[in-house]
Amino acid sequence: MSSAKTSNTKTPVATIADSNVVSKYKAAAEVVNGAIRKVLSASKEGAKVIDLCKLGDAAIEVGLSKQYTKDKKMSKGIAYPTSVSVNTIVCHFSPGASEEGAEQVLAAGDVVRLQMGAQIDGFAAVVGETVVVGASDASPVTGKAADAIAAAHFAGEAIQRLLKPGNRNMVVTDRVQKIARAFGCKPIENTVCHEQKQGDLDGDKQIILNPTDEQRAAFPSCEFAPFEVYLVDVYVTTGDGHAKKSALRTNIYKKTSTTYQLKTKAARAVINEVSQKFSKFPFTIRSCDDERKTRMGMIECTKVGVAQAFEIHEEKAGEAVGQITFTVLVTPNGVERITQGPAFDPKLIQTDKKIEDTELLELLQTSTKIKKPTKKPAAPAA
Numbered sequence: 001m002s003s004a005k006t007s008n009t010k011t012p013v014a015t016i017a018d019s020n021v022v023s024k025y026k027a028a029a030e031v032v033n034g035a036i037r038k039v040l041s042a043s044k045e046g047a048k049v050i051d052l053c054k055l056g057d058a059a060i061e062v063g064l065s066k067q068y069t070k071d072k073k074m075s076k077g078i079a080y081p082t083s084v085s086v087n088t089i090v091c092h093f094s095p096g097a098s099e100e101g102a103e104q105v106l107a108a109g110d111v112v113r114l115q116m117g118a119q120i121d122g123f124a125a126v127v128g129e130t131v132v133v134g135a136s137d138a139s140p141v142t143g144k145a146a147d148a149i150a151a152a153h154f155a156g157e158a159i160q161r162l163l164k165p166g167n168r169n170m171v172v173t174d175r176v177q178k179i180a181r182a183f184g185c186k187p188i189e190n191t192v193c194h195e196q197k198q199g200d201l202d203g204d205k206q207i208i209l210n211p212t213d214e215q216r217a218a219f220p221s222c223e224f225a226p227f228e229v230y231l232v233d234v235y236v237t238t239g240d241g242h243a244k245k246s247a248l249r250t251n252i253y254k255k256t257s258t259t260y261q262l263k264t265k266a267a268r269a270v271i272n273e274v275s276q277k278f279s280k281f282p283f284t285i286r287s288c289d290d291e292r293k294t295r296m297g298m299i300e301c302t303k304v305g306v307a308q309a310f311e312i313h314e315e316k317a318g319e320a321v322g323q324i325t326f327t328v329l330v331t332p333n334g335v336e337r338i339t340q341g342p343a344f345d346p347k348l349i350q351t352d353k354k355i356e357d358t359e360l361l362e363l364l365q366t367s368t369k370i371k372k373p374t375k376k377p378a379a380p381a382a
């Protein structure tokens with residue numbers, strides 16, 4: 001009789017205490033930083049969603065081909081497939097060519113959230129940005145879109161500063177909610193920032209940004225420590241925070257740590273392909289050998305928990321969603337952000353709201369670096 005079980009065996013993994021590991025993280029970051037700049041530049045009026053997804057994935061593959069070229073056995077690949085989520089579609093939209101929405105054409109004023117990631121030897125760098133099509137200094141972003149984008153930006157800035165060793169996750173939760181409120185926004189429910197590990201974007205330590213009372217009471221408290229890596233993942237909305245599941249078909253999945261004696265041939269074939277190509281990193285059905293067979297196999301894989309579906313969610317019409325996503329390295333010297341799109345430009349994003357809370361303003365003014373205590377000079381010998 002088939003039975004599911006979750007493996008508890010933990011294999012020691014390398015950390016950023018090793019400079020070689022840091023180099024791999026930063027090389028992956030260099031690739032995605034370049035890739036998202038290409039997709040942002042192409043996110044113009046008339047661009048198709050599917051073309052932008054393919055452009056991002058191709059840019060990552062080309063960038064990775066130029067990294068660590070001497071080690072032919074080293075794992076390199078996409079750590080998160082390029083997703084292009086427009087207006088009310090919150091996240092995870094990376095369709096196949098024949099899927100609904102793939103041929104959607106961007107229009108002036110569309111609010112577009114882009115996300116992608118790359119990994120080298122299992123060390124991943126992920127980036128996500130929000131862009132408004134056609135925005136310029138002459139035609140800046142205003143209204144709800146500006147509020148949501150600004151809220152996401154400042155929430156990300158606060159999280160980076162709060163990830164210093166010794167701070168705790170629920171402090172981050174509270175500060176992010178205060179920042180969102182200052183812009184008339186709320187973090188979207190079930191948004192979670194994760195610790196990253198080699199080969200996995202979903203590490204043990206987590207930060208939930210908009211918990212229910214029940215979630216807050218049950219959510220594991222944790223303290224940040226040196227040599228950890230985090231995926232900061234922020235989604236805020238001008239709505240009530242309750243994004244609903246979309247009718248659009250899921251296309252992004254990932255293999256989990258759960259093992260199971262799969263019953264169908266299709267499921268066994270797809271999980272073998274996924275294990276070889278993507279390990280435990282998210283992938284899109286578009287990148288598999290046979291999209292139809294992969295979708296069939298994923299039915300059993302997700303049902304028994306050997307794969308996780310990245311469901312697409314939608315916000316209500318008339319609301320705006322802002323996203324900021326980046327990878328940070330927590331070191332004894334500070335918190336270093338390694339992935340980033342263009343710098344936030346207040347001339348381009350013109351919200352009429354602002355942060356007035358003194359505590360939050362002081363937090364945002366603090367350095368991301370950690371100042372070491374000055375050593376007192378030794379007393380002269382008697």
